[in-house]
Amino acid sequence: MSGERNKSSSGASRKRSQPALLVFGGLLLLIGIALAAGGMQLVILGGSWYYLIAGVAMAVSGLLYLRRKPAGAWLFALVFVGTVLWALWEVGLSFWPLVPRLAPVLVLALIASLLLPTLLGGSGRGVSRGLSAALVLVLVAGGAAVFVPHGVISNGGIGSLANSGEPDASDPAAWQYYGRTPNGTRFVPETQINRDNVDGLEVAWTFRTGDPANPFSENQNTPIQIDDTLYLCTPMNKVFALDADTGEEKWSYDPQAPDTHTWNRCRGVGYYEPGAVTHSLLESADTDIVDDAATPSLLQTAATQPAAANTCRRRIVLTTIDARLIELDADTGELCEDFGQGGTVDxxxxxxxxxxxxxxxxxxxxxxQDLVIVGGWVFDGRSVDEPSGVVRAFNANSGELVWAWDLGNPAITKLPPEGDTYTRATPNVWSTPAFDEALGLIYLPTGNQQPDFWGAHRSPAADEFSSSIVALELATGRVRWKFQTAHHDLWDYDVPAQPALYDLPDGKGGTVPALIQVTKRGQIFMLDRRDGSPLAEVEERPVPQEHQEGDWVSATQPYSVGMPSIGTEPLTEQAMWGATVFDQLACRIAFRKLRYEGEFTAPTTEPSLLYPGYYGGMNWGSVSINENEGYMFINDIRMPQIVKLIPREGLDESQMPAGHGVGSVYPMEGTPFVVDHASLSSPLGIPCHAPPWGTFSMIDLKTRTLVWQRPAGTVEDAVVNGVKASVPVPLGMPTLGGAVNTASGLVFYAGTQDYYLRALDIETGEELWKGRLPVGAQATPMTYVSPASGRQYVVVSAGGARQSPDRGDYVIAYALPADAENATP
Known part of the structure; x- marks a missing residue:
């Protein structure tokens, strides 16, 4: 009797499970139809056959399940095995590329294994349990692996970097320039905060600037520190002086700058102390290579500039978003009345x-010395008739113009002739220069002539100096040398980052004065800063020649083959990604529809893919170099863009979304086209290419090798379609801003998409500490030791990460507890 009851119970259980077979069969059928339809489109475009084949097989398997045929399970098993083999063939064991390929079939396989006894009429329970357990283990392991960094590169390490050591007494504890020193290395010779105690950092003080949240404002400010005072600016150009130990406001100044409704920025203020000036720049001018007719007057101007009665003992130098140059008394915040007109130069x-x-x-x-040198940002892609990219030097005491570099008309060395202007629309210098007083040179990273994506109208001079590093004489503003990183730039591959100056060991007991320049292309150029000759081999390589009729492209482009490149691997269909298998299929179809011939795919009237793209690669945050050891820290962006030239004729431009960057249209007035911008994103709004989308890397400059690389940050605070991820998955996100490193072997970085200030071990890239910020940051941190308390602080401006809806007005200082063992009395 009991056997009959068991058979009856088993039969009833199978009957109750029948609807599950029908639901699963219907699910397989729908998935298979969708994959087959998309797969057919992909095959027509010349792409992978996998989706078509797998989709048809899965649909047939679904039909067999609906008919309760065991063959459905065997066919699905074939799809599963085939998918695993195909995935491994395409991407090997790379974790993130495997996720959309294998995760869906693993989940479906688990359901199929659980339903196997029902499909087989009650048999196969042991096989079902075994398969189900194995699949559960794989899925659990995969789920746990989501929270582990992947794609980590480690090339053997760099040996041991000591935690101890005394700061260099000849290097005063001040952060006076954007990169701390004119070298732009963001290196601090301090060791109080080190790898052993960094996990004890805590918030020491917080200051709120009161700058309003503004969709056009991004706080990218790195404060400077002079003695016991920090000086900082906001996107609306308000200036604050803060106590270095308490963060309390000493004074503030508001220039009442009008909102640009486009691009409010202030990355830093300058500092000038009259009287603390030498005139070695005059001695270093090389008169052999300067125009003889112009040299005497220029040198005489710099040497005999009238020294007005200084009303300000020390000065803060500010530029504004309405194009003013202002000097303030560093002690009071009052205007320096003897500078320009009442403290201002127009x-x-x-x-x-x-x-x-x-x-x-x-x-x-x-x-x-006694010069204030400024370039300027210009509104990208507007017109062939935009303001000049002229670079000017003003006397820091009086505000009088000392020299001007107008690359379109070298005869203009100060103001243009009456009724004339500086040459319009020449390549500009919007980023930060570096300078070498001993050589008497300033190094300018240049942009390209506007508009960015059409160059038929460009002059020979503009093509000569665009997207370059240009060395000018400090005394005269005349060109000493130049090196171009992209020829006839049609991709907005302007040079965005401050050059880094580092004395490279020559292997013979001496050093070579080097300049290291990172680029949006992911190429890293190492030059002799005396003459611009490459210290690491540069090779001119042929590039694709297809372009829009009416313009032209260079036959070759420079590649820095003697240095590692970062994030420069060409995109392929196999590199397309997605959160789901459908996302990935859609991305593969989208990729196949685009023109893409590598990083120098010239824009045309067909949608064209730009990668690395105009965000980078490396952007304005530049690099950080440990000057003691020659280790260079880099963060990069990996976000391709889609551009398309649209004929202007018959176009209603009023209906086009004007703006800046992805999602906007540049009018390019004066050319036959406007240019449309889009991102390569999946239907879910996720980047189409596989992560990481941003990394941290370290290069040994002595050996010129990549030592380590790690994904940059997590998706914890990323917002997609209005939804915040809230899960700390370390995919590696795009980064902005730069880093600071210390003699104790720490790298501090805050420009990730998640809201943290991080401390990394420069030897390995391992995260040693992170502090939660109230909003994201895209500014470069800085660190200093207070001369009053002896405490070392790490300070960062947190105004909101790029693409984040969360905005703020925070300046936050971290320090070890005041009674920490290694605090200096």
Missing amino acids: LKVGMGEIKPAYYFPTSMPTVV
């Missing part, structure tokens, strides 16, 4: 027409 003089938001400086003014 940077619009000599520029001609400037439409709203078409020109203003965004980076810290460069103060060197």
Whole structure:
């Protein structure tokens, strides 16, 4: 009787499970139809046959399940095995590329294994349990692996970097320039905070600037520190002086700058101390290579500039988003009345027409000896007739113009002739220069002539100097040398980062004065900063020649083959990604529809893929170099863009979304086209290419090798379609801003998409500490030791990460507890 009851119970259980077979069969059928339809489109475009074949097989398997045929399970098993083999063939054991390929079939396989006894009429329970357990283990392991960094590169390490050591007494504890020193290395010779105690960092003070949240404002400011005071600026150019130990406000100044409604930025203020000036720049001028007719007057101007009665003992130098150059008393915040007109110089003089938001400086003014040197940002892609990219040097005492570099007309060495202007639309210098006083040179990272994506109208001079590093004489503003990183730039591959100056060991007991320049292309150029000759081999390589009729492209482009490149692997269909298998299929189809011939795919009237793209690669955050050891820290962005030239004729431009960057249209007035911008994203709004989308890397400059690389940050605070991820998955996200490193072997970085300030071990890239920020940051941190308390602070401006809806006005200082064992009395 009991056997009959068991058979009856088993039969009833199978009957109750029948609907599950029908639901699963229907699910397989629908998935298979969708994959087959998309797969057919992909095959027509010349892509992978997998989706078509797998989709048809899965649909047939679903039909067999609906008919309760065991063959459905065997066919699905074949799809499963085939998918695993195909995935391993395409991407090997790379974790994130495997996720959308294998996760769906693993889940479906688990359901199929649980339903196997029902499909087989009650048999196969042991096989079902075994398969189900194995699949559960794989899924659990995969789920846990999601929270582990993948794609980590480690090439053997760099040996041991000591935690101890005394700061260099000849290197005063001040952060006076954007990169701390004119070298732009963001290196601090301090060891109080080190790898053994960094996990004890805590918030020491917080200051709120009161700058309003503004969709056009991004806080990219790195404060400077002079003695016991920090000086900082906001996107609306308000300036604050804070006590270095308490963060309490000493004074503030508001220039009442009008909102640009486009691009409010202030990356830093300069510092000038009259009287603390030498005139070695005059001695270093090389008169052999300067125009003889111009040299005497220029040198005489720099040497005999009248020294007005200084009303300010020490000065803070500020530029504004309405193109003013201002000097303030560093002690009181009052205007220095002897500078310019009542403390202000109008940077619009000599520029001609400037439409709203078409020109203003965004980076810290460069103060060197008794000069203030400024370039400027111009509104990308607007017109062939935009303001000049002229670079000017003003006397830091009086505000009088000392020299001007107008690359379109070298005869203009100060103001243009009456009724004339500086050459319009020349390549500009919107980022931060570096300078070498001993050589008497300033190194300018240049942009390209506007508009970015059409170059048929460009002059020979513009093509000669665009997307380059240009060395000018400090005394005269005349060109000493130049090196171009992209020829006839049609991709907005302007040079965004401050050059880094480092004395490279020559292997013979001496050093070579090097300049290291990172680029949006992911190429890293190492040059002799005396003459611009490559110290690491540069090779001109042929590039694709297809381009839009009416323009032209260079036959070759420079590749820095003697240095590692970062994030430069060409995209392929196999590199397309997605959160789901459907996402990935859609991305593969989208990729196949685009023109893509590598990083120098010239824009045409067909949608064209740009990668690394105009965000980088490496952007304005530049690099950080441990000057003691020659280790260089880099963060990069890996976000391709899609551009398309649209014929202007018959176009209603009023209906086009004007703006800046992805999702906007650049009008390119004066050319036959406008240009449309889009991102390569999946239907879910996720990047189409496989992560990481941003990394941290370290290069040994002595051996010129990549030592380690790690994904940069997590998706914890990323927002997609209005939903915050809230899960700390370390995919590696795009980064902005730069890093600071210390003699104790720490790298501090805050420009990730998640809201943290991090401390990394420069030897390995291992995260040693992170502090939660109230909002994201995209500014470069800085660190200093207070001369009053002896405490070392790490300070970061947190105004909101790029693409994040969360905005703030925070300046936050971290320090070890005041009674920490290694605090200096």
